[in-house]
Amino acid sequence: MYIVYLIVYGLILTAVLGLVASWIDRKITARIQYRKGPPFFQPWIDIVKLLGKETIIPSGASKAVFIITPLLGFGSVVMVSTLLWANNNLLFNSFLGDIIVVIYLLAIPSIAIMIGGFASGNPLGRIGASREMKLLLGYELPFILAILVPIIKSGFALKLADILSFQAQNGAFALQASGILALVAAVLCIQAKLGLVPFDIAEAETEIIAGPMVEYSGAPLAVFRLTKNMLLFTLPFFLIILFLGGFNFDGIHILYSVLKYIAILLIITVIRNTNPRLRIDQAMRFFWGPVTGIAVVAVVLAVIGW
Amino acid sequence: MSLKLRALLKSPWVFHLSTGSCNNCDIEVLDCLTPRYDIERFGMLLAPSIKHADVLLITGSCNRKSVIRLKRLYEQAPQPCLVVAIGECSMSRGMFIHSYNCPVPLDKIIPVNAYIPGCPPKPEAIIMGAVKLIQKVKGTL
Amino acid sequence: MARSVIPIGPYHPLQEEPEFFTLTVDGETVVDIEVNLGYNHRGIEKLSERKTFDQSTFVIERICGICSTSHPFAYTRAVEDVIPVEVPERAKYIRTIIAEGERIHSHLLWLGLAGHFLGYNTVYMWVWKLREEILDVMEILSGNRNNYAMFKPGGVRRDIKEEDIPVVMRKIDSIIPTIDRLKKAILDDPVLHVRLKGIGVLTKEEAINYCAVGPTSRASGVARDVRKDAPYGAYDRVEWDMIVTEHGDVFDKAVVRILETYESIKIVKTCLQNLPGGDIDLNIKDIPPGEGIGAHEAPRGEVFHYVRSDGTNRPARHKVRAPSYMNIPTCQATVIGETISDATIILAAVDPCYCCTERMAVRDSKGARLYDTKELIRLSQQKTERIKRKMGIK
């Protein structure tokens, strides 16, 4: 039963919603720039085209690692989305401490990009991968602090199911003061985890060509892009479960959950279009300075009880 | 026509390559991305690295030093890859045919699929060239 | 941290033309830079010796796309300096209008690209959308978006029709509010301040030593502008002021260019308003033997043409010096010590126009034979091993 669940919810549904999310993101970016954006099926066609292209493995690269890393990232995203869907629909009682598993699984895609960058043997890839590592160190701390808040508020429950049921009884965490602060910090962190403009220092197109992705072509590149698109759906979904009480699909609530998701996606796209790319040291200072500050204040407020 | 080719025609990622051009054509290629002519509605994106490229937009009268790079990059581009020559210089080296540093025209170096005349060709001409290229590959030209 | 060599170019999304910078990097800071061009060399000086004086204006125009009227302007002034002859009034005004129109669209182009280099694509799209208006104006005046072919030794090839002037004035007035909004959006953006201020500083002494020209030197406090010092065309009949700032960093270069756009709009409007009558061409028949020097303030700096004629109708020698020829070496002074992510915007701050400077030289001592990107990368890896071993031994 779990396998069916894994395939249907984790893989297919997330991939579909991820590609739709990436289309929305590109369309809004184009509209902000007075342009007419790409057609609806564009992300699908990109993936199919890339799968059809020839895969070139550079001679300087270590072949096995070069091919496997994209699958590593893809697998972790599929598992995360299955866990989230399973908890959200309360189909079965997940194990204790599944939040910690989700946090680790969410870190694996960026680690996969890093390994891919180093494996490609291209100095630009190496520089891109080392930047990705610095960025990871930057946003991981405030991200975990922000996730602590819902855990504390729901009485130190380390299970997603408990957090969801707690929110179902007495209102989403985002309504209280500490919830809002934590949500703000978390949104900024997933902006960096997704590698969108203010923090896309790893694949800074105009500086180090495509960073870790410079040597990828054909199928591995398609898998990497699919992972990125699915992350674009999974991360906001994770935040919605933690702060906004997750999706439920009976009657009017369908509209609410869609609105919640669109809201977070809009915030991410607007941030992406309104400021230039930061340097790696500025980004690190930004994450360890103000964002960690907000997260710590949120945790303190949560402990006090607001 | 295979699904792979039909997908390629729907989302051709463009890689811009200048071999000694006066960068008028290069600016017109970048103009195609801007709001008035936006080619992203056809699914075309500017590919950052040669490994992501599907269509090679070549401008400039191939001077000796660039030709070495041009051949290498053409080998690196993953097949199936189309080549478009933009502007007079890349079609027949235009005004620089007698230059000591531009010995051989482009189509004697690599096979070219589409030629877009003009010095510089207007963005509308470049988009028309792209449409004709797609029709040619589809066989309906 | 071992030093690694980062090749930027020759084919890189940063620039539209192929130029090849090899940055030797220690961690993230640039330690050494090697400029290697010649990818745009088309031997234009040899070509113009084959063409007659009138034909070679068309070759000269295709030296560079964005300053495609600066080179003919300087070239025609050089030919007129050989004969010593004065161009009729109306031709002077038309020449100034076309030159300033090109300065506006060239500065807007650089502003858009600077936004693109910083990953700020919204600015890139807005500014280039605005630039389309100026290209429409140039199309009305001269028939083509660039490569206007308006200049001729001794005057101008085509006249500006009376009924076009109100249309052009309306179009120019329509872009001023958008430029104001853009100026506010760009100059007051805190993130841009953080990103652009204080990096790639070119001090005044360095600007003088490197003989930098144009906005690059004016941003470092060197008050030199050919239009002010040696007035020609209609520049002395229109009051406008030269923009000079002191800090010399990338932000100041942006400020100088934006404010110069306002000055150019002012010049174009006043020239269009009081456009004198009279003929537009001297119909030069023969050019006596002699030498002539012509200079013009192109968007990137002073363009210098030297023509020597030996009495026949073909130039005996034609020397072209583009502004970037003097500005690009300043990257030695500005890029070393900065991080990679800043290096790209500093290299672009000089607004390099590589097709003009196809006579660039390699600055570094090592003359290793350079191959293509893949081999360059392998070459740079070997170089890194050599550096590591050398570092290890030392």
Added chain:
Amino acid sequence: MTREDVLKGLQERFRDDIIDLYDRSHKRVYMEIIPDALPRVAMYIFRDLGARFNIASGTDTRTHMEILYHFSLEEINLIISLRVKLDREKPAIASIAKLIIGANWIEREMYELLGIQFIGHPDLRRLLLADEWPRGVYPLRTDYEEWDKSAVRDRGV
């Protein structure tokens, strides 16, 4: 610092170096000097008069090889061109690249396109031409003829 002071200063200081001073118009002065006086005169114009080194242009006339160093004085709107004549077979002259950084590149270009040797240049190497360009063939010389047999010169139409 008017135009007359500049010219008088030049004539007194380098009386025996100047071969002839052709005062063409109030904006242009052509001054022919003997080749080995070039560094001194260039230093004086660049440092003391505060002129800007504009460019140097090499020309291959049938009889001799000639280089013109153009300095522009913006304040008084004057361009001083130092003319130096060298013999055509083995042209060589002292390099001013160490004194004026801007001159480094133009000297490399003249070395490569005209074959002029610059003694004392920090790194005199080939630059623009491709590596397969044969040594000793200088494109800007008047007696240059096509060496590349595979070049296609007709439009094939």
